[in-house]
Amino acid sequence: MTAANGAVEIERGAAARFGTRFGGSALVVLVPLALLCLWEAAGAAGLLPTGLIPTPTMVIRAWYVWTFGPDTGGFNAYSGTWTQVVANSAQRVVLGYALAVLLAVPIGILVGWSNLVAKLVDPTLQSLRPIPITAWLPFSIALFGIKDYGAIFLICLGAFYPILINATHGARSLDQNLHRAALMMGASSRTILFRVVLPNALPAIFAGMRIGAGIAWSAVIVAELVAVKSGLGYVLWDAYYIGRMDVVVADMASIGMFGFLTDCLLIALQRRLVRWQNVA
Amino acid sequence: MAGENRTEMTSDAINLTSVTKIFGGAKPVRALDNVDLSIGKGQFAAIVGPSGCGKSTILNLVAGFEKPTSGDVRVDGKPVRAPGPDRAVVFQEAALFPWLSVWENTIFSAKARGQPKSAYEHKARQFLARVGLTDFHDHLPTQLSGGMKQRVGIARTLVMEPHLFLMDEPFGALDAQTRIDMQELLLSVWDELRRTVVFITHDVDEAILLADVVFVMSARPGRIRSRVPIELPRPRSVDLITDPTFIALKRDIFNQIRHEAHAVRTAAN
Numbered sequence: 067m068t069a070a071n072g073a074v075e076i077e078r079g080a081a082a083r084f085g086t087r088f089g090g091s092a093l094v095v096l097v098p099l100a101l102l103c104l105w106e107a108a109g110a111a112g113l114l115p116t117g118l119i120p121t122p123t124m125v126i127r128a129w130y131v132w133t134f135g136p137d138t139g140g141f142n143a144y145s146g147t148w149t150q151v152v153a154n155s156a157q158r159v160v161l162g163y164a165l166a167v168l169l170a171v172p173i174g175i176l177v178g179w180s181n182l183v184a185k186l187v188d189p190t191l192q193s194l195r196p197i198p199i200t201a202w203l204p205f206s207i208a209l210f211g212i213k214d215y216g217a218i219f220l221i222c223l224g225a226f227y228p229i230l231i232n233a234t235h236g237a238r239s240l241d242q243n244l245h246r247a248a249l250m251m252g253a254s255s256r257t258i259l260f261r262v263v264l265p266n267a268l269p270a271i272f273a274g275m276r277i278g279a280g281i282a283w284s285a286v287i288v289a290e291l292v293a294v295k296s297g298l299g300y301v302l303w304d305a306y307y308i309g310r311m312d313v314v315v316a317d318m319a320s321i322g323m324f325g326f327l328t329d330c331l332l333i334a335l336q337r338r339l340v341r342w343q344n345v346a
Numbered sequence: 347m348a349g350e351n352r353t354e355m356t357s358d359a360i361n362l363t364s365v366t367k368i369f370g371g372a373k374p375v376r377a378l379d380n381v382d383l384s385i386g387k388g389q390f391a392a393i394v395g396p397s398g399c400g401k402s403t404i405l406n407l408v409a410g411f412e413k414p415t416s417g418d419v420r421v422d423g424k425p426v427r428a429p430g431p432d433r434a435v436v437f438q439e440a441a442l443f444p445w446l447s448v449w450e451n452t453i454f455s456a457k458a459r460g461q462p463k464s465a466y467e468h469k470a471r472q473f474l475a476r477v478g479l480t481d482f483h484d485h486l487p488t489q490l491s492g493g494m495k496q497r498v499g500i501a502r503t504l505v506m507e508p509h510l511f512l513m514d515e516p517f518g519a520l521d522a523q524t525r526i527d528m529q530e531l532l533l534s535v536w537d538e539l540r541r542t543v544v545f546i547t548h549d550v551d552e553a554i555l556l557a558d559v560v561f562v563m564s565a566r567p568g569r570i571r572s573r574v575p576i577e578l579p580r581p582r583s584v585d586l587i588t589d590p591t592f593i594a595l596k597r598d599i600f601n602q603i604r605h606e607a608h609a610v611r612t613a614a615n
Contacts (some may be wrong), residue, residue, distance in 0.1 A: 087549075204507050208407055225592050241441070243439065243441035244441055244443060246409070246411050246429065246435065246437075246441070246444075246460070247437065247441040247443075248435060248436070249411070249428070249429035249430075249435075250409060250410075250411075250429045250430070250433060250435045251431055251454055251455035251458055251459075251502070251506065252430060252431035252458055252459045252506075253454075253455075253458035253459075254458070257458045260460070261454075262443065265443070265445040265447075268445070325426075334434065340445075341445075341486065342444040342486050342487070342488055343444075
């Protein structure tokens with residue numbers, strides 16, 4: 067009896083596993099695919115306002131020409147420029163984000179670890195924090211002009227705070243006994259900071275870095291809409307002005323894709339560096 | 347008394363003189379009240395008492411994790427100022443660094459103090475083998491059972507070669523069988539090393555089995571109620587717990603603790 071029941075259990079388990087592996091991935095794409103089909107069908111049926119909302123196939127065609135060129139018929143300023151446009155935005159994101167990580171991680175750890183540092187810098191940092199990056203735009207243009215620096219400044223500022231706050235929290239969350247264990251083993255303050263406080267804060271730092279990366283991609287778009295004359299944000303607005311909604315939607319999809327890829331990259335990095343924790 | 351005439355006991359490893367510890371806050375708690383305590387060099391001392399009696403506070407003072415409100419805490423005649431590698435601590439929950447492997451946890455103190463690999467590698471391997479974890483060299487603490495974690499917790503203190511081992515209910519969170527295994531391990535390791543040990547426990551069997559002397563503490567505010575020498579021959583094994591002498595000692599200590607627990611309840615009512 068038990069054996070038979072056990073066998074049934076195993077079979078059900080296998081079926082469930084099969085379901086998650088194959089049926090599962092089918093389920094994941096079901097809703098997006100249905101939405102795309104519905105959207106395409108609505109376009110074919112003439113339900114979408116012509117010239118305002120492109121169909122998925124129009125977007126894919128525009129994206130293809132934008133990426134690989136050349137244009138078929140007429141002048142197309144975007145033909146074959148996608149890679150360059152993406153490179154412009156990505157470069158700003160990488161620079162601004164890297165700067166944010168390099169600043170926020172050490173400052174956050176020190177604020178969390180040392181009461182002295184917390185007293186010195188925390189009031190300043192916290193009083194600037196409620197100012198949204200969009201409010202910094204005019205200031206950034208005044209300071210840097212219509213140049214890359216303005217975008218990098220905004221990206222850095224936007225990504226800085228979530229990383230800072232999480233690093234601070236991570237440093238403060240050190241278990242008292244782990245600290246005591248390090249002390250009784252003769253570890254110096256420096257060793258404790260680098261070998262105990264920092265690794266202990268890593269999961270929190272990664273949580274902050276993932277939020278920060280999302281903000282970095284928002285910030286680059288905002289900066290390019292206003293303060294810089296290139297990149298995905300600039301093309302977004304430019305394409306809208308000349309009525310190329312297909313390019314606008316392809317641009318939106320590109321932004322989403324890179325935001326997603328950045329997050330995947332950070333998760334992979336976290337899995338490597340934070341082996342002792344299960345990464346969701 | 348044979349146990350008290352040992353030559354190692356001529357000088358003390360630990361001396362607490364009129365030590366009082368009050369934890370501040372909205373409702374200050376007098377954890378220790380005028381405690382006098384001496385533990386001889388090379389002695390295995392166990393401290394038992396009702397929960398909340400300040401057993402762990404004594405250990406934290408000797409370790410240098412906390413400072414006495416008044417009184418004097420000395421180790422080898424010198425006042426305790428801060429934690430240090432001469433006094434190794436085994437924590438109840440092992441307190442291993444979760445990001446380090448078994449091996450890296452074991453050699454943490456040696457690396458933290460900048461010792462060359464040649465100075466600690468052989469020794470650390472031996473101690474890891476001694477606690478039976480050679481095959482778990484590269485495992486992370488999350489991959490270990492409670493008993494195995496505590497074995498690493500002990501191995502890393504052995505590598506430190508300290509004057510003094512401070513153990514704060516190290517087997518309190520383990521299941522009965524693992525607990526017995528760990529007690530036997532500690533007995534055999536101690537027989538080899540004969541270093542001074544302060545072992546905090548609420549398990550009277552464990553205290554009698556392991557120690558040369560058992561201090562029974564009174565309920566809050568904590569005081570040393572009595573000092574019970576355990577004159578059972580070594581090497582000892584867990585079989586000892588059915589020995590008539592063992593049982594007599596246990597009855598004696600139990601009565602004292604029960605009296606204390608009763609005092610706490612009546613005081614509370």
